[in-house]
Amino acid sequence: MTRGLSMPGGRSLLVVLLACAAPALGQYDYHRPVEAAPSEEDIGGGYVTPAVQRPPPRAQWREAADVAVLAAALSLGAWLVLKRRSRNGLVALTIGCLAYFGFYRQGCVCPIGAIQNVTVALVDPHYAVSYFVVAIFFLPLLFAVLFGRAFCGGVCPLGAIQELVVLRPLQVPRRVDKGLGWLRWVYLALAIWFAALPAVSRDFVICRFDPFVGFFRFAGPLHMHLIGGGLLVLGLFVGRPYCRYVCPYGALLSLLSRISWRAVSVTPDKELDCGLCAEGCPYGAIEGLRAVRSSCVSCARCFDYCPRHRVHSPERSAASKVS
Ligand code: SF4
Ligand code: SF4
Incomplete structure (x- = not known):
């Protein structure tokens, strides 16, 4: 069974608690965008106005703060995985990013969706995309070139919600995977094609x-x-199906x-080459005792599985000193 937080049930409980707290945390003040629209009284006949949902424009300093938080989270994630090899630290970051992003x-600092904004900006001269959206689109890609998939490992909320529910992962046969x-x-x-359509039919x-x-x-x-x-x-038994x-x-x-x-x-000089890491990776990203860059989502589970890291990890050393 894969390790992460000590209790998989505890992780799932945390996801549920975060979900319950969402209405209180949510910052959007949704409102009707067209104030001059006919009212329920004007229309009559028991008509009930549907709840139109459109967030008001976001202040520029808040958008800049989102980019700063994203950059900080990516840096912290890369440092925790590559330098500290700390699964516990990464889980804490994952929970924080799931709560924030x-x-x-509410899922709207989204490099995944920004694929479409950037596509439209490239094909439609009348479409303006903000610098913030461009930054949010490119930052995780830049980090991928420098440090691998730091965004997937501990920052992306879609990855986080799947990461926290992995319970008893099965190894998907490599060819099927x-x-x-x-x-x-x-x-x-398909997403690029639909985004590049003329405005009337764009999706x-x-x-x-x-x-x-x-x-x-x-x-x-x-x-x-x-x-x-x-x-x-499905993600309880097949690690991160949406991501993969x-x-x-x-x-x-x-x-x-x-x-x-x-x-x-996973290197012979830092790890033991015993194969436990391959067993601990729920994403089939270790082949021949080495991590495969294209499949690895930088989750640091393999380090948590390594007996050598468990002996030498600062968290465990501190815990053993206390006890
Ligand atoms: S692969 Fe998963 S973690 Fe990475 S960007 Fe996509 S949804 Fe997020
Ligand atoms: S090799 Fe597997 S367990 Fe290790 S960081 Fe990559 S995806 Fe996670």
Whole structure:
């Protein structure tokens, strides 16, 4: 069984608690965008105005703060995984980012969805994309070139919600895993194609079919909640199914992480080469006792599984001194 927080049930409970706290944490003040629209009284006949949902524009300093938080979280994630090799530290970061980017920002600091904004900006001269969206799109890609998938490891809320529910992961046969991985590229191509259509028929399919954003907002169509719930149930036994087989941004990150300057490595001089790490990786990212950059999501579980790290980890040393 994979380690992370000491109790898998505790992780799931935490996700549920965060979900329950979301309405209190949520910062959007949704309101009707068209104040001059006919009122219920004008229309009559028992008409009830539907709750139109559109967030008001966000102050620039808040958008800049989001970019700063994203950059800080990416840096911290890369440091925790590559330098400290600390699974516990990364789990704490994951929970913090799920709370901030997921439930507080309601899934709307989103490099995954920004694929579409950047696409439209490239094909439509009338479409303006803010510098903040551009920064949010490129920052995780830049980090992937430098340090591997730091965004997936501890920052992305979609990855986090799946990471925290991994309970008893099965190893997907490698050929099936690789075959299904191509679906991400198909989805990426479709998303770009729909975003590049003329404005009247344009569609942001990544946002429309985001399986987890409904949980973060406590809103959305029932079928998307069912798909998201289904993926989380599947994720109990197949690690991060959305990340591995659907996410179009994950496809880009895995491509860039192949050439990353630094990445997760399982090395004979730092680890034991006993094979326990391969057993502990729920994502099939260790082949021949070495981490495969394109599949590795920088979750640091393999380090937690290594007997050598457990002996030498600062957290465990401190705990043993106390006891
Ligand atoms: S693969 Fe996609 S959904 Fe998964 S953690 Fe990475 S960016 Fe997020
Ligand atoms: S090799 Fe596997 S367990 Fe280790 S960091 Fe990568 S995905 Fe996580």
